[in-house]
Amino acid sequence: MSRIQKERDRLLSVTARNVGLTATATALFCLSIPGTLPLALYLASVVLLAALAFAQFQLPTPHPLPWIATIVVAGVALILLNLLPGDELGQAALSAVGIVAGLAIPSVAIVSVTGATRRAILVCAALATLAALIITLLMTGSRWGEPLVLTLAGWIALTSTGAWLARTVPRTLKRISTMSRAYRVERQASEAEARRRQGARLLHDTVLATLTLLAHSGVGVSVGALREQAAEDAALLRQLRLGFTPDPASSGDYKLKPVEESTLGNTLESVKQRFRRMGLEVNWHGTGQVLLPSDILDAFLLALAECLENVRRHSGVSEAHVTITDDETTVRAMVTDAGKGFDVSAIQEGRLGFTESIVARLRDVGGNARLFSSPGSGTTVVLEVPK
Amino acid sequence: MRRSRIAESTVSRASGSSSEQDALGRARLDLGFNVAAVALVGYQFVVMVLNIATYPTLSLSLGAWALLIVTLVAALVMHPRLPDALPDWTFYTALALWAAVVVLDIAGTWTTGDTGAPPTAAVAVGAALLLCATVRPPRDIVVSAIALGVALAAAFALRGQHELAALGPAFVTIALATAPPLLGVQIVQSLRTLVQLELDLVQVQSTVSSPAYAVGMMASEELARLDLAAERLLDGVATGRTLLPLDEATASAAASIATELRLHLIQGRRETWLYHAITESALLGPSVSLTDPDGLAGRLTRDQRDGLLTAVWLIISDPVRQGAVQTRALQIELVRADSPESAVPNPGARIQIVISTTGVPRNGVDPAAWQAIRKVGRHVETFSDSTLRIEIDSVSHNPADF
Numbered sequence A: 001m002s003r004i005q006k007e008r009d010r011l012l013s014v015t016a017r018n019v020g021l022t023a024t025a026t027a028l029f030c031l032s033i034p035g036t037l038p039l040a041l042y043l044a045s046v047v048l049l050a051a052l053a054f055a056q057f058q059l060p061t062p063h064p065l066p067w068i069a070t071i072v073v074a075g076v077a078l079i080l081l082n083l084l085p086g087d088e089l090g091q092a093a094l095s096a097v098g099i100v101a102g103l104a105i106p107s108v109a110i111v112s113v114t115g116a117t118r119r120a121i122l123v124c125a126a127l128a129t130l131a132a133l134i135i136t137l138l139m140t141g142s143r144w145g146e147p148l149v150l151t152l153a154g155w156i157a158l159t160s161t162g163a164w165l166a167r168t169v170p171r172t173l174k175r176i177s178t179m180s181r182a183y184r185v186e187r188q189a190s191e192a193e194a195r196r197r198q199g200a201r202l203l204h205d206t207v208l209a210t211l212t213l214l215a216h217s218g219v220g221v222s223v224g225a226l227r228e229q230a231a232e233d234a235a236l237l238r239q240l241r242l243g244f245t246p247d248p249a250s251s252g253d254y255k256l257k258p259v260e261e262s263t264l265g266n267t268l269e270s271v272k273q274r275f276r277r278m279g280l281e282v283n284w285h286g287t288g289q290v291l292l293p294s295d296i297l298d299a300f301l302l303a304l305a306e307c308l309e310n311v312r313r314h315s316g317v318s319e320a321h322v323t324i325t326d327d328e329t330t331v332r333a334m335v336t337d338a339g340k341g342f343d344v345s346a347i348q349e350g351r352l353g354f355t356e357s358i359v360a361r362l363r364d365v366g367g368n369a370r371l372f373s374s375p376g377s378g379t380t381v382v383l384e385v386p387k
Numbered sequence B: 001m002r003r004s005r006i007a008e009s010t011v012s013r014a015s016g017s018s019s020e021q022d023a024l025g026r027a028r029l030d031l032g033f034n035v036a037a038v039a040l041v042g043y044q045f046v047v048m049v050l051n052i053a054t055y056p057t058l059s060l061s062l063g064a065w066a067l068l069i070v071t072l073v074a075a076l077v078m079h080p081r082l083p084d085a086l087p088d089w090t091f092y093t094a095l096a097l098w099a100a101v102v103v104l105d106i107a108g109t110w111t112t113g114d115t116g117a118p119p120t121a122a123v124a125v126g127a128a129l130l131l132c133a134t135v136r137p138p139r140d141i142v143v144s145a146i147a148l149g150v151a152l153a154a155a156f157a158l159r160g161q162h163e164l165a166a167l168g169p170a171f172v173t174i175a176l177a178t179a180p181p182l183l184g185v186q187i188v189q190s191l192r193t194l195v196q197l198e199l200d201l202v203q204v205q206s207t208v209s210s211p212a213y214a215v216g217m218m219a220s221e222e223l224a225r226l227d228l229a230a231e232r233l234l235d236g237v238a239t240g241r242t243l244l245p246l247d248e249a250t251a252s253a254a255a256s257i258a259t260e261l262r263l264h265l266i267q268g269r270r271e272t273w274l275y276h277a278i279t280e281s282a283l284l285g286p287s288v289s290l291t292d293p294d295g296l297a298g299r300l301t302r303d304q305r306d307g308l309l310t311a312v313w314l315i316i317s318d319p320v321r322q323g324a325v326q327t328r329a330l331q332i333e334l335v336r337a338d339s340p341e342s343a344v345p346n347p348g349a350r351i352q353i354v355i356s357t358t359g360v361p362r363n364g365v366d367p368a369a370w371q372a373i374r375k376v377g378r379h380v381e382t383f384s385d386s387t388l389r390i391e392i393d394s395v396s397h398n399p400a401d402f
Helices: A003-031 A039-057 A065-083 A091-104 A107-111 A116-140 A145-199 A201-215 A223-241 A264-277 A294-315 A353-364 B002-014 B016-029 B034-050 B058-081 B088-108 B121-132 B138-159 B164-205 B216-239 B248-266 B273-280 B302-321 B367-376
Strands: A261-263 A281-286 A291-293 A319-326 A330-337 A368-373 A379-386 B288-291 B329-336 B349-358 B378-384 B387-396
Touching: A003 A039, A003 A091, A003 A107, A003 A145, A003 B164, A039 A065, A039 A091, A065 A091, A065 A107, A065 A116, A091 A116, A091 A145, A091 B164, A107 A116, A107 A145, A116 A145, A145 B034, A145 B164, A145 B216, A145 B248, A201 A223, A201 B216, A201 B248, A223 B216, A264 A281, A264 A294, A264 A319, A291 A294, A294 A319, A294 A330, A294 A353, A294 A379, A294 B248, A353 A368, A353 A379, B034 B058, B034 B121, B034 B164, B058 B088, B058 B121, B088 B121, B088 B138, B121 B138, B121 B164, B138 B164, B164 B273, B164 B302, B216 B248, B216 B273, B273 B288, B273 B302, B302 B329, B302 B349, B302 B367, B302 B387, B367 B378, B367 B387
Parallel strands: A281 A319, B288 B329
Antiparallel strands: A261 A291, A319 A330, A330 A379, A368 A379, B329 B349, B349 B387, B378 B387
């Protein structure tokens, strides 16, 4: 059986169960009014109602046919049981009979609209119910109008609800599954878009440099030059947004010299804020006024962020220290935490994200990374990049 | 052209409910509850006709019926012209009219004791509410249905019952007024849950054909957002709207845009399709955790990915589909299996996938989930301490992504 059919049957049977149980509870209320039935018959009808309710509750199981049969048999028996006193049925008994014939038994109609066999069962059940009802009402000489009309209305309403659901569910699910292609295309487009934007390196280099300069109040650059540069960068970004991939190297010169290098300090501050938001307090020590070429800064920053991310995830502590030092040739960052630590030798080559993502990126720009740790005594990572 | 595509993709991701509305909207155009509602209204009308001799003030009840029929016909005529969700003013107008119907009908059937006629138009209002179940939020319908039930119960109580047996029709009347809209709401809710889950599955499954490592759906949006923020800031400086030197807040905004942009630009494709599938799913995201340090998920073939994802989705979605609260949590761990028979040339990558879930009853796993797991590889399942552990041994020949 396909998944769609399964979902459809599940919805139908749950609906049938809810409708049926509501009706059975109402019938129980009606029959429980004192004087409706003699005690022995009342007890018998409670047993039948219990059987009815149990079978209705079992409708969502994989093989509902026995339960459908139980519902019909118990329901018809409940109706016929009212023949026994031999008197005209009172208001409460009439109500109970109407509810059983018009709602409790037809709850099976909701699950019986799928397949020819079940439709045949549906017709038989409806006829059996009607026959039992008419016999009971006529033989007791009771008022027949309301119960009979309620029964007709109930069977029509519940059969149509079942038929509607049985048609709607598969149709809706099929419609959704045709959307999967659209999702796939959207995903590919989103990937391509990310790649396009990431690919615009030169553009982003100048934008980043200008932003950094602005963040530093444009020290050492005239206001006019800064404005001009900002205008040019904004125009390039606009082109990128509109779908072009501008390449500033061929469209013009960089106007400002200092943009090719960025200071570490304010960038580090942003990293710190980022990790604070994620629950890791980062303490900086040492110099912040180191100028680095932007590709080296990128690698350095990414490696640093990765180390801090590892601390955040694995160390078990919420504080890390980063010490930045530099000499003539090298900038060094030492990331330490007082967390769990681990046995470095126990880690297989290539098993830790460390090697791949941190070291490889640093080596690309001529840097290096080293890892020191042992269980219980924290972890230290030293990152180095050339100036 | 491209711009509109981006806007579109952002919108459709932000509101999965718009496509959900669409799917449900189509369903609404079908018969819906129309036949059921008409049958119930018809039944009440027949009851009125059968009891027509017993009405204390027949004109009031007839007035109630006239008003109800007018509103129902108006609804039928307006129906194709109305938007998918019934506007507030229409619904509240209808509610006010139906409240008038209830008042008129109760007044028309009012006598002390139980000799009076049964309310009918007031009960048929329940069927009218059933019609609204597909076009209004559930709360509206539930509150209205309960109010209707309370009004009818109060009317019966205030009239005073001399004969206990008269309680029977009272129970049935109240049940027939309140049960249809409430059950209708339940049906619409189940249908809505089903649609949401199905949309989630479709979205998740779109990852199986993506490359082993991907940036995910969020990355381009995030990058676009940062680019736009940078553009606005630079534009402000260029046009002189933003004064130089920048004030402290703007300066720090510039610095943080730069840093975030830098990180996003150099962010490699470090996460696998499986990671994106899980994080992007509203269903899987909160309850599934993934441990895959080597990105082994990327080595699975398309079929294996589909099997793994479908199995996990089925296990997690099962209680939700049955209308229960999510109680299941699931961990997926992918590790490289040691390959003892390395004598075989190019044996393919052997990956061990361990799925452990809590909150799943021993036999509570959808058979379709096992079927899906079989697509991934041979599996062994164990059950201990209310944790179901499925170990899958999968062999992948997927050289494309190496």
